[in-house]
Amino acid sequence: MISISFYQCDQQLCGCTVSGHAGYADCGQDVVCAGVSTAVQMTANTLTEIFNIPADISVEENRIHIRLPESLPSNGVKILEALELQIQLLKEEFPRFIQIKHTEV
DSSP states (O other), X not given: OEEEEEEEETTEXXXXXXXXXXXXXXXXXXXXXXXXXXXXXXXXXXXXXXXXXXXXXXXXXXEEEEEOOXXXXXXXXXXXXXXXXHHHHHHHHSTTTEEEXXXXX
């Protein structure tokens, strides 16, 4: 299962951590993993490369962490909201393979 924790600072999205594997299909055939991975990669790239937001992004084996700077740039918050929407839509289609949590930090 893919676990996604969205973090909120003062009731605004300020980051997320994504980990795990969906287990929907064999490696290379897993559309759930591919969908989540693509959405998260696009989010990270849009934050840092398109909007030049100095987000803290760390990638490890089977885990990615994204955190906006403390100033919470409005474009960054909106990008994270778009990721949250996309993940929620994927969860609706594949509910057994994605877990979403929200945490105030």
